[in-house]
Amino acid sequence: MTTLPHAYFNPPRRLPFVLPTPPEGKKLISLAINESPYGCSRKAWTAAEARFGDPNRYPDPSSADLRRAIARQFALDPERIVCGNGSEELLDVVARMFVRAGDQIIMSQSGFFQFAVIAARLGAELLRAPEQDDITDVDALLALVSEKTKLVFLAVPNNPTGTLLPVDDVIRLHEKLPPHVVLVLDLAYGEYMEKSDLARLMRHGGAQSNIVITRTFSKAYGLAALRVGWALAPDWMTPGLNLIRGVGNINAIAQAAAAAAVQDQVFVDRVVAETAAERAFMARHYGRLGLRFVPGFGNFLLTRFPDDETKSAGKFIDFAMREAGLWLRPVGEPGFANWSRMGLGNRAENELLVRLLEEFLK
Numbered sequence: 609m610t611t612l613p614h615a616y617f618n619p620p621r622r623l624p625f626v627l628p629t630p631p632e633g634k635k636l637i638s639l640a641i642n643e644s645p646y647g648c649s650r651k652a653w654t655a656a657e658a659r660f661g662d663p664n665r666y667p668d669p670s671s672a673d674l675r676r677a678i679a680r681q682f683a684l685d686p687e688r689i690v691c692g693n694g695s696e697e698l699l700d701v702v703a704r705m706f707v708r709a710g711d712q713i714i715m716s717q718s719g720f721f722q723f724a725v726i727a728a729r730l731g732a733e734l735l736r737a738p739e740q741d742d743i744t745d746v747d748a749l750l751a752l753v754s755e756k757t758k759l760v761f762l763a764v765p766n767n768p769t770g771t772l773l774p775v776d777d778v779i780r781l782h783e784k785l786p787p788h789v790v791l792v793l794d795l796a797y798g799e800y801m802e803k804s805d806l807a808r809l810m811r812h813g814g815a816q817s818n819i820v821i822t823r824t825f826s827k828a829y830g831l832a833a834l835r836v837g838w839a840l841a842p843d844w845m846t847p848g849l850n851l852i853r854g855v856g857n858i859n860a861i862a863q864a865a866a867a868a869a870v871q872d873q874v875f876v877d878r879v880v881a882e883t884a885a886e887r888a889f890m891a892r893h894y895g896r897l898g899l900r901f902v903p904g905f906g907n908f909l910l911t912r913f914p915d916d917e918t919k920s921a922g923k924f925i926d927f928a929m930r931e932a933g934l935w936l937r938p939v940g941e942p943g944f945a946n947w948s949r950m951g952l953g954n955r956a957e958n959e960l961l962v963r964l965l966e967e968f969l970k
């Protein structure tokens with residue numbers, strides 16, 4: 609018992625997440641957890657339906673077709689791709705490969721919550737580097753690196769801030785890291801970046817022996833329900849990652865859907881374009897309503913509520929659920945007590961959000 613990480617008995621307070629029940633007679637509208645409002649590619653849907661015809665057959669434990677489809681789409685080596693039950697599994701698998709109790713993991717101050725959960729699972733010491741204007745500060749991060757550092761987790765764009773560390777800074781961070789430290793680049797929102805920036809990150813990361821890149825089908829591809837992510841890892845690392853991941857970690861329907869989805873980049877481009885239009889729409893309305901927000905690049909905007917206690921983020925979150933079954937969440941990261949990371953829905957959902965904000969703030 610005493611050898612288990614202390615966190616098992618004293619876990620982060622925000623766990624477990626619970627899906628809320630909307631008020632009687634209302635449908636839940638979710639802008640709380642960064643899902644896409646645009647569904648998925650028709651081709652993914654058709655492929656999933658077809659595979660559902662053989663539910664008695666196990667999935668391919670090596671996800672070979674899916675890895676080949678990803679590799680073909682992005683000109684990668686399929687042997688260097690590891691698929692996971694969401695990229696969440698892969699972040700955990702990478703950490704389990706390199707981190708033991710007492711080792712250090714470094715992340716940016718307002719980095720992705722899941723990074724902290726993973727550190728707690730392993731009994732690792734988590735260090736958070738202070739940020740500049742809500743953006744990762746490479747030098748502050750490097751200043752925390754020690755002999756005991758095993759992993760640096762970095763999400764680009766970041767969640768919950770949505771901010772983007774420029775590619776040059778990511779490269780500089782990597783160049784200054786000692787070779788015993790593995791840099792995990794979490795590109796869950798990579799599709800929402802400039803294509804050339806994403807390509808540069810993939811190219812640079814893919815050429816290093818201590819960078820793992822993770823991607824997901826949960827956001828722009830709109831397949832969150834199926835739980836599929838993938839990692840591009842150095843050659844020498846993939847056998848270990850494959851050992852640690854679950855054997856049948858991705859169900860067959862999810863594999864089929866994701867393999868079809870990755871080939872439909874027209875769909876992804878449309879999602880990204882619509883998201884950009886909705887981001888501009890909400891930015892305009894937040895501005896008009898006097899609400900400050902962090903200029904983000906994901907499918908959400910981290911937005912600050914007025915200091916007036918009757919107009920707080922917490923009060924609005926309750927109000928939106930009560931009035932419309934609209935689900936929003938507070939932000940747990942320190943320094944964001946009166947903020948909410950509000951998802952960019954479709955136009956109708958965003959108009960509803962604006963109406964609710966107008967009524968609440970008046």
Ligand SMILES: *Cc1c(COP(=O)(O)O)cnc(C)c1O
Pocket residue numbers: 642693694695696697720763766767794796823824825826832835836837
């Ligand atoms: C949503 C998200 C993920 C996890 O996505 P999966 O559904 O597990 O693939 C990973 N990283 C960040 C930063 C995210 O916001």
